[in-house]
Amino acid sequence: MGSNLYLGLVHHPVYDKRKETVATAVTNFDIHDIARCGRTYGVEGFYVITPLESQIQLVERLIHHWVEGGGAAYNPTRKECLSLIRISRTIDEAAKEISERWKKKVTLVVTSASRHPKNIGVADFRQALEDLNNPFLMLFGTGWGVTEEVKDRCDYILEPIEGKGYNHLSVRSAVAVLLDRLLGDRTC
Amino acid sequence: MGSNLYLGLVHHPVYDKRKETVATAVTNFDIHDIARCGRTYGVEGFYVITPLESQIQLVERLIHHWVEGGGAAYNPTRKECLSLIRISRTIDEAAKEISERWKKKVTLVVTSASRHPKNIGVADFRQALEDLNNPFLMLFGTGWGVTEEVKDRCDYILEPIEGKGYNHLSVRSAVAVLLDRLLGDRTC
Numbered sequence: 001m002g003s004n005l006y007l008g009l010v011h012h013p014v015y016d017k018r019k020e021t022v023a024t025a026v027t028n029f030d031i032h033d034i035a036r037c038g039r040t041y042g043v044e045g046f047y048v049i050t051p052l053e054s055q056i057q058l059v060e061r062l063i064h065h066w067v068e069g070g071g072a073a074y075n076p077t078r079k080e081c082l083s084l085i086r087i088s089r090t091i092d093e094a095a096k097e098i099s100e101r102w103k104k105k106v107t108l109v110v111t112s113a114s115r116h117p118k119n120i121g122v123a124d125f126r127q128a129l130e131d132l133n134n135p136f137l138m139l140f141g142t143g144w145g146v147t148e149e150v151k152d153r154c155d156y157i158l159e160p161i162e163g164k165g166y167n168h169l170s171v172r173s174a175v176a177v178l179l180d181r182l183l184g185d186r187t188c
Numbered sequence: 189m190g191s192n193l194y195l196g197l198v199h200h201p202v203y204d205k206r207k208e209t210v211a212t213a214v215t216n217f218d219i220h221d222i223a224r225c226g227r228t229y230g231v232e233g234f235y236v237i238t239p240l241e242s243q244i245q246l247v248e249r250l251i252h253h254w255v256e257g258g259g260a261a262y263n264p265t266r267k268e269c270l271s272l273i274r275i276s277r278t279i280d281e282a283a284k285e286i287s288e289r290w291k292k293k294v295t296l297v298v299t300s301a302s303r304h305p306k307n308i309g310v311a312d313f314r315q316a317l318e319d320l321n322n323p324f325l326m327l328f329g330t331g332w333g334v335t336e337e338v339k340d341r342c343d344y345i346l347e348p349i350e351g352k353g354y355n356h357l358s359v360r361s362a363v364a365v366l367l368d369r370l371l372g373d374r375t376c
Contacts, residue, residue: 002352029217029358029360032358033358033360033361036356036357036358036361037357037361039351039354039356040349040351040352040354040355040356040357040361041351041352042351042352077354077356078356080354081354081356121376122376123376159376161228161368161372162373163227163228163229163230164190164228164229164230166227166228166265166268166269167228168224168227168228168265168266168269169224169225169228169364170217170220170221170224170360172217172221172358172360172361172364173221173224173225173228173360173361173363173364174364175361176357176360176361176362176364176365177364177365177368177372180349180365180368180369181368181376184349184365184369185350188309188310188311188347188369
């Protein structure tokens with residue numbers, strides 16, 4: 001399983017600290033950690049979503065270094081996971097690419113750190129993923145999370161990871177926990 | 189649960205790429221991500237273990253900034269998690285401090301990315317943690333993992349997170365996944 005699941009790391013449109021809509025900068029550690037997790041759990045692709053030309057070039061340079069450049073020989077395991085990465089300028093562009101590849105509309109699932117009346121549970125999503133004929137794009141917001149407009153147009157909003165009265169995981173940790181809950185060994 | 193569990197991030201003794209024993213540099217993202225995870229899952233403390241004076245000063249500066257300095261007002265949630273951090277020069281020093289606080293010998297549990305004949309399962313460790321009268325220190329290696337000597341002297345070696353033929357999670361992701369497996373909601 002996992003081969004019908006794609007990850008999307010959204011740098012725009014997301015909120016900043018004051019709840020204004022911004023485009024965040026790409027974080028090197030996000031790219032590496034999420035690609036490594038994605039490869040570990042067998043996801044099909046990892047979209048880095050940013051409209052900023054400078055950030056697109058940064059990600060392209062990073063991928064080139066590790067997949068074709070000096071990094072590929074230095075650390076072949078990094079090459080293996082970073083080749084999962086695709087770059088897209090918008091959520092729509094990523095969704096369109098997946099839908100065209102599958103000849104079927106991709107289901108958009110957004111994650112969030114807060115509860116929402118439309119939340120679906122992890123178990124429901126895990127079950128949906130078992131239908132390998134349908135592709136899913138799971139979106140993670142950087143900054144202070146994706147905007148309400150993004151949530152409104154997604155098909156599903158996944159329930160948050162509940163902490164013990166504290167709810168401030170990094171996006172890197174949230175990806176790791178959710179991939180393990182969705183695709184990891186539930187018997188251990 | 190979790191209040192009898194401590195995390196230890198080991199910077200020495202660990203292996204480098206050539207399996208030589210080294211002291212790695214402290215990584216800012218490790219400290220923040222693991223502290224945020226630790227606070228989310230309710231662990232009792234987070235030991236940053238390094239013998240290097242320069243690295244100790246770096247961590248002290250980081251904690252000072254976020255717990256007492258300008259960062260405390262800028263982001264109070266960061267203050268809340270980074271106050272979990274303790275610094276110790278060796279694994280022994282961390283273990284001794286916990287044992288003295290609990291007036292009971294701490295159980296050392298080491299994590300690893302590879303299988304080991306002495307592995308215990310996550311379910312066994314989760315059950316052990318239910319005895320809140322006993323403290324546990326769970327160690328994570330940086331670099332290419334803790335040395336064999338460390339494994340030999342720990343009480344338990346936790347089974348690795350099994351990927352789909354790929355086994356190269358960042359230490360930040362490994363902490364997130366294992367805390368969720370040990371202390372997170374297993375019903376979802």
